[in-house]
Amino acid sequence: MVSIEWDSNLSVGVELIDEQHKMLIQRLRELSEAIEVTQGTSQIMKTLDFLIDYTDFHFSTEEKHMTELTYPGLGAHREQHGVFKDSLNRLVEDFEEEGATGALAESVNVFLVNWLINHIKGVDKEFGDYLRQKDITL
Ligand SMILES: [Fe+2]
Numbered sequence: 001m002v003s004i005e006w007d008s009n010l011s012v013g014v015e016l017i018d019e020q021h022k023m024l025i026q027r028l029r030e031l032s033e034a035i036e037v038t039q040g041t042s043q044i045m046k047t048l049d050f051l052i053d054y055t056d057f058h059f060s061t062e063e064k065h066m067t068e069l070t071y072p073g074l075g076a077h078r079e080q081h082g083v084f085k086d087s088l089n090r091l092v093e094d095f096e097e098e099g100a101t102g103a104l105a106e107s108v109n110v111f112l113v114n115w116l117i118n119h120i121k122g123v124d125k126e127f128g129d130y131l132r133q134k135d136i137t138l
Contacts, residue, residue: 004028004113010120012128016138020058021120027051028116032108035100044100052088059085062127065138071130077123084115 006022027050034047059081066074087107094104131138 003109004117010117012120012124014128014131014138017062017124017128020061021124024051024054024058024116027054028108028112032105035105035108038100041099044095048088048092048095052092055085055088062124066127069134069136071127073123073126073130077127080119080123084112084119087111087115 004025006018006025010021011018012021027047031044031047031051034044063074063078063081065071066077071077091104091107091112094101094107098104
């Protein structure tokens with residue numbers, strides 16, 4: 001099972017983004033649970049769709065604010081978001097081809113979770129620092 005929980009170590013100091021990260025983590029956990037208790041295909045697909053939709057929404061929110069602020073880290077940040085989206089798309093393909101395998105659960109629990117934690121603690125926090133330096137509230 002996914003062991004990721006939001007706690008203050010993951011705070012980027014921006015409420016809007018922290019709240020979205022909490023929801024993203026919750027969706028990731030729901031997907032992991034759905035795969036591990038091997039819920040029916042349609043239920044797993046539903047949690048995957050939820051996660052994909054929410055990921056798009058969240059990444060768009062960050063990128064929209066970065067664009068508006070002509071944030072210098074936007075390009076590199078967007079690239080990282082692209083990596084996660086590509087991984088999610090591959091996950092959907094794997095699921096469609098092979099179902100809820102142990103390898104699929106591993107991809108969610110290890111790769112997606114690690115990516116998210118590293119991303120939040122790295123470039124998302126950098127963006128939070130930038131906003132504070134410039135005294136900008138989202
Ligand atoms: Fe981000």
